[in-house]
Amino acid sequence: MFDRDQDRPHFETLCAHFAEDPSKFHGAVIPPIFQNSLFTFPTYEERATNYQLDPTEVEEAAGGISRFYDYTRVTNPTTDIVERKIAALEGAEMARCFASGMGAISAAIFSCVRAGAHVIAPQTVYGPTRQLLQDYLKRFQVSVTFVDGADSADYESALRPETTLLYLESPSTVVMRQQDLEAVAQIAKRQGAATICDNSWASPYFQNPIHFGVDLVVHSATKYLGGHSDIVAGVVVGSRERMQRLAMEECCLLGATxxxxxxxxxxxxxxxxxxxxxRHQQNAKAIALWLREHPAIAEVYYPGLPDDPQASLTAKQLRGTSGLLSVRLKRPTREAAARFVNRLRYFQIGCSWGGFESLALPMALPAERLGGTPGETLWFVRLHIGQEHLEDLQKDLDQALRED
Structure with missing residues (x-):
C-alpha cells in the first residue's frame, strides 16, 4: 500500500486546491481559461532569455520549462495548473498534457526508443498502443516482443541487448491482467532501460506506478481524469529531467498540444x-460479484474478486478498483455478445469509458494472446459501470442476459 507523506495534503485536497491561487485572478474560485495562442514580451531581451532557466527558477517555471508563457504549443497558464495538479496526484515531479491519450502514449514511447531499439509489452495491451509498437515503429527499425506479463520473469526472459523500453499496462485491456510494477521496474533499471505504465484504468486515485519505480506514467485523460465524456486528452508524468526533455522534443515538435x-x-x-x-468502484464491485453468480456468465474479469488470480498484486499495487470490467458469456460468440448489448437499455454501446455513463461493447481477442489456440477468436463484453443507481443497472443487465 502507498505510505502517504504526513506533510502532503490528502488526495481529495490536492484535487481541490493544488497549484491554484485565487489571489492571482481577483479571488476567482475557478481559474480563467487562457484561450489564446500567443503571449507577448515587453522587451526583446526577456523573450531571448526566456528558456535559459536558472536551477532556482525551475519550481516556478511556466509549464516547468520557461520563465514566462510564450506560445500555447509550448506552455499555457490554464494547462499548467492541470499539469501541476496531475503530477502531484501521481507523486511525480512534472506532467505534460496532450490532445489525446494516444498523443501522450506515442510521445512517451518515442522518448524512450531510437532506431534499432527493442520494446517489451503485454500481449493484451490497448489495441492502438499495440498497433503503434507492432506496425508503425517498424519503419524506424524498432522491434517489439509481446509477453504474458503476469510473471515479471516474462519481461526478464524477453530482454535483448537493444531493449530500451519495458511497457506496462496494469491492469491490461479486456482481461485485466496486472504486471508487478516494482519487479519490472527493477529489471528495467538493471538493463538500463526505461519503463512506461498506462494507468488509465486505476487513475491516480487507486494506483501510483511512480511509487513502484516506474519512470513514466501515461493516462488517457479522456477517461476518469476528465470523467464527463466531453473532452479528448492525455497526460504523461515523470521526473523533471525526463519530462523537460519530452516537453521540448516529443510534445513541442510533434505538436499534440x-x-x-x-x-x-x-x-x-x-x-x-x-x-x-x-461510486464507480462501489457499483462495479457489486455488479462484478452479482455477475459471477449469473447463469449466463462464464467468467468475470475484475481485480479484487474473491477468486482474483493476482490477489497479492491487487493488495500491493491497487488502493481500490475502478468501474471497468469484462465478462465472457457461456455462449462466447459474436452473435451472443451483440444480442446482449443490443438488449441493454441504460448501458450504451460505445468505444470509450471513464465517464458518468454506463457502457457495453463486444470485444474480440485472438486466443493465442491468452495462451489459447492460434487462429481462434475469443469474444468478451467489456462493461463500464457508471454513476447510475445500482439496482437499475442490475435489472438492465439481467433482462438483457435472459433467454426469451
Whole structure:
C-alpha cells in the first residue's frame, strides 16, 4: 500500500486546491481559461532569455520549462495548473498534457526508443498502443516482443541487448491482467532501460506506478481524469529531467498540444475524481460479484474478486478498483455478445469509458494472446459501470442476459 507523506495534503485536497491561487485572478474560485495562442514580451531581451532557466527558477517555471508563457504549443497558464495538479496526484515531479491519450502514449514511447531499439509489452495491451509498437515503429527499425506479463520473469526472459523500453499496462485491456510494477521496474533499471505504465484504468486515485519505480506514467485523460465524456486528452508524468526533455522534443515538435478550453474542462473533472471513483468502484464491485453468480456468465474479469488470480498484486499495487470490467458469456460468440448489448437499455454501446455513463461493447481477442489456440477468436463484453443507481443497472443487465 502507498505510505502517504504526513506533510502532503490528502488526495481529495490536492484535487481541490493544488497549484491554484485565487489571489492571482481577483479571488476567482475557478481559474480563467487562457484561450489564446500567443503571449507577448515587453522587451526583446526577456523573450531571448526566456528558456535559459536558472536551477532556482525551475519550481516556478511556466509549464516547468520557461520563465514566462510564450506560445500555447509550448506552455499555457490554464494547462499548467492541470499539469501541476496531475503530477502531484501521481507523486511525480512534472506532467505534460496532450490532445489525446494516444498523443501522450506515442510521445512517451518515442522518448524512450531510437532506431534499432527493442520494446517489451503485454500481449493484451490497448489495441492502438499495440498497433503503434507492432506496425508503425517498424519503419524506424524498432522491434517489439509481446509477453504474458503476469510473471515479471516474462519481461526478464524477453530482454535483448537493444531493449530500451519495458511497457506496462496494469491492469491490461479486456482481461485485466496486472504486471508487478516494482519487479519490472527493477529489471528495467538493471538493463538500463526505461519503463512506461498506462494507468488509465486505476487513475491516480487507486494506483501510483511512480511509487513502484516506474519512470513514466501515461493516462488517457479522456477517461476518469476528465470523467464527463466531453473532452479528448492525455497526460504523461515523470521526473523533471525526463519530462523537460519530452516537453521540448516529443510534445513541442510533434505538436499534440492540449487546447486550453479542454484543459479547463479537465481541471473541472479532476475536482470530483475522488467521489466519482468511489461510486464507480462501489457499483462495479457489486455488479462484478452479482455477475459471477449469473447463469449466463462464464467468467468475470475484475481485480479484487474473491477468486482474483493476482490477489497479492491487487493488495500491493491497487488502493481500490475502478468501474471497468469484462465478462465472457457461456455462449462466447459474436452473435451472443451483440444480442446482449443490443438488449441493454441504460448501458450504451460505445468505444470509450471513464465517464458518468454506463457502457457495453463486444470485444474480440485472438486466443493465442491468452495462451489459447492460434487462429481462434475469443469474444468478451467489456462493461463500464457508471454513476447510475445500482439496482437499475442490475435489472438492465439481467433482462438483457435472459433467454426469451
Amino acid at each position: 492540449l487546447d486550453p478550453f479542454a484543459a479547463w474542462l479537465l481541471l473541472r473533472g479532476i475536482r470530483t475524481l475522488p467521489v466519482r471513483m468511489e
